[in-house]
Amino acid sequence: MSSEYEIVVGLEIHTELCTRRKAFCGCPNNFKVPPNTNICPTCLGVPGALPVLNPEMLEFALRVCLALHTKINQRCHFDRKHYFYPDLPKGYQISQKYRQIGVEGFIPIETEDGGEKRVRISDVHMEEDTGTLAHTEAYVRKGTSTVNYNRCGVPLLEIVSHPDMRSIAEVSSYMHRMRDLLDFLAVSDCRMEEGSIRYEASVSLRPFGQEEYGTRVEIKNLGSFRSVEQALEAEIRRQKRILASGTPLRQETVLFDENLKETRPMRSKESSSDYRYFPEPDLPPIVISDERLNEVKQTMPPLRDTVMKLMIEEHGLTPYAADVLTASRALADYSRDAVRAGGKEMAVPVANWLQNTVLGYLNETGLEIAAFPVSAQELADLVRKVEEKKITAAAAKTCLRESLSGKGSLRDLLARQGEAVSDDAQLVQWIRDVITENPDKVESYRSGRTNLIQFFVGQVMRLSKGRAQAQKVKELLEEELGG
Amino acid sequence: MPETRSSERIEISLQQLRDIAFLSRLEVPDESLEELRSDFLALLNHFKQIDELPTDGVEPMAHPLELSNVFLQEGVRCPAEPDELLQNALEVDSERRVIVPRVVE
Ligand SMILES: [Zn+2]
Numbered sequence: 001m002s003s004e005y006e007i008v009v010g011l012e013i014h015t016e017l018c019t020r021r022k023a024f025c026g027c028p029n030n031f032k033v034p035p036n037t038n039i040c041p042t043c044l045g046v047p048g049a050l051p052v053l054n055p056e057m058l059e060f061a062l063r064v065c066l067a068l069h070t071k072i073n074q075r076c077h078f079d080r081k082h083y084f085y086p087d088l089p090k091g092y093q094i095s096q097k098y099r100q101i102g103v104e105g106f107i108p109i110e111t112e113d114g115g116e117k118r119v120r121i122s123d124v125h126m127e128e129d130t131g132t133l134a135h136t137e138a139y140v141r142k143g144t145s146t147v148n149y150n151r152c153g154v155p156l157l158e159i160v161s162h163p164d165m166r167s168i169a170e171v172s173s174y175m176h177r178m179r180d181l182l183d184f185l186a187v188s189d190c191r192m193e194e195g196s197i198r199y200e201a202s203v204s205l206r207p208f209g210q211e212e213y214g215t216r217v218e219i220k221n222l223g224s225f226r227s228v229e230q231a232l233e234a235e236i237r238r239q240k241r242i243l244a245s246g247t248p249l250r251q252e253t254v255l256f257d258e259n260l261k262e263t264r265p266m267r268s269k270e271s272s273s274d275y276r277y278f279p280e281p282d283l284p285p286i287v288i289s290d291e292r293l294n295e296v297k298q299t300m301p302p303l304r305d306t307v308m309k310l311m312i313e314e315h316g317l318t319p320y321a322a323d324v325l326t327a328s329r330a331l332a333d334y335s336r337d338a339v340r341a342g343g344k345e346m347a348v349p350v351a352n353w354l355q356n357t358v359l360g361y362l363n364e365t366g367l368e369i370a371a372f373p374v375s376a377q378e379l380a381d382l383v384r385k386v387e388e389k390k391i392t393a394a395a396a397k398t399c400l401r402e403s404l405s406g407k408g409s410l411r412d413l414l415a416r417q418g419e420a421v422s423d424d425a426q427l428v429q430w431i432r433d434v435i436t437e438n439p440d441k442v443e444s445y446r447s448g449r450t451n452l453i454q455f456f457v458g459q460v461m462r463l464s465k466g467r468a469q470a471q472k473v474k475e476l477l478e479e480e481l482g483g
Numbered sequence: 484m485p486e487t488r489s490s491e492r493i494e495i496s497l498q499q500l501r502d503i504a505f506l507s508r509l510e511v512p513d514e515s516l517e518e519l520r521s522d523f524l525a526l527l528n529h530f531k532q533i534d535e536l537p538t539d540g541v542e543p544m545a546h547p548l549e550l551s552n553v554f555l556q557e558g559v560r561c562p563a564e565p566d567e568l569l570q571n572a573l574e575v576d577s578e579r580r581v582i583v584p585r586v587v588e
Contacts, residue, residue: 021555026555026558026560026561027561034579035578035579035580036575036579037579039569040561046568052554053553053555054554055554055555077545084508086581086583086584086586098543133586134580135586139585140585143584144582144583144584144585145582145583145586146582146583148579148580149581279545281546283546284553285546287551
């Protein structure tokens, strides 16, 4: 049943660009402030106020176009898209319809059999975000909604793919690759939960082997990888059901209900031809010189692939470690700094510490690497001390943990900890003390309860205040207890 | 907009006129539609004359001025205070949100 039809999916991605200011005015691009604080006559659409393009937005858009290998329209302009809605005070959205900044590019994605394929990008264009509407129950009952215009005029980039994806797994890979690209280019903070990336999917089915596409349905307003995947599953189910009943599909727009896990048609009075696009007269065209384009290319941050390759080839990390440590640009930056600070011979141990201790801590606490209080240099120093056997790994971990829980700086805690004890005479002295203090346990051990060794190791470690190497203690203990 | 060949005059139905008025949120009483249609057609057919010009290979003009690359300067901020701007709203709640007619069902 499910193998009768081939799935055909295209995706539109809207991402907020993390410029310092809004797209066309000087307001800060930060809407996590009290409602209606970052507003001005321009982003509120007060008559007579004129928009002026933020050059940072253009640079970010160019980075994305270059990374997606699009043709760049070195002469492009903005157009107005008209519709009336309270979150759009001007009555139109500034967008790019007739001459987008980037057209016809591609991004490689992973296919289900582990291979790669290219998804073609039809265009990349700049536009502005709307305000945020709230429909709190109390207000709705009174027949009202509320609007906050802080987000109004925030720069958005829309990336439109061709319908080149053939499974939900491919869509998923596309979304992940695109997220990595936007993150590593430092153009988006990629916070899905805050709506900084939104999706629209178009999906159709066709019998395998058929050349022409089936009737296409658009799913609007998807805010996470999960909701895209679930909405596609639901919509594909719905289309199969309709096709099985012999009814033709209608070309329409649907919304995904996250609770019911189903798609339902959206009532829409306006179709795209009703947007009455025309060139934005308030913004002169953009001309991008070859020099400028080159400059952007030269100063572009490296993409994830490049960073991974560097970690593997220059620092000798395993592909697995490089993959884990480049999960985000912030983590990759921290990892690179720590690996560099440690020097060539420390790269692998530093990477291990990053993967186990640092990521473990971040997972436990739910913090992000940006909030990790120990600097890359301090971490590298710590690992070096362990590798040079100046302190034990256990003591290093304890110090790190204590420092992370606010018990002092890592440096001070390490100084207090003192150096590792590798002097056998001192270790044997502690072992003999422990044996003398626990005659009954020694008896039990000698009569076969050998797992008591852990108890003795613990006691010796306690006496050493963590400065002994547990493995060494265990070896010496076995000698002493065996005799 | 109805497609026509260059020699034909543009025609427009009353329904198209109503649709256009709706998109512009204009309330046009039925008795004014005929008059509006003739005004509208006079304008459209005036501009239609452009179709008679040979425009092959002419780059469409996106902007009437010979300007390009006007960028926002660093440090420029609008002098108007947000509170001042909010006074243009009909109603604002205690958390500074603008109250508008309900837009969901
Ligand atoms: Zn503004």
